[in-house]
Amino acid sequence: MSRTLNLGEARSSLSSLVDEAANGAEIIIAKSGRPLARLVPLAAPQARRKRGLLKGRIEVGDDFDAPLPEDIAAAFLAADDPAVYDAG
Numbered sequence: 667m668s669r670t671l672n673l674g675e676a677r678s679s680l681s682s683l684v685d686e687a688a689n690g691a692e693i694i695i696a697k698s699g700r701p702l703a704r705l706v707p708l709a710a711p712q713a714r715r716k717r718g719l720l721k722g723r724i725e726v727g728d729d730f731d732a733p734l735p736e737d738i739a740a741a742f743l744a745a746d747d748p749a750v751y752d753a754g
């Protein structure tokens with residue numbers, strides 16, 4: 667649901683408009699008939715992820731942080747340089 671109010675109306679009833687927006691309404695605020703702003707509800711905050719959900723299900727190899735082989739490292743570097751990388 668969306669409704670449009672002029673700036674004067676919005677100014678005099680801002681508190682109730684914020685309550686309406688918090689309940690899901692969309693309020694358009696206009697000046698001289700030209701829409702200028704939109705008052706909408708904030709998105710609900712996302713729940714924090716719980717640590718350790720995958721504990722014991724993922725294995726990190728001993729060489730996880732070992733340097734990449736030269737050919738693979740060169741491929742990454744070439745991808746950053748359009749003059750060197752040919753997708754061709």
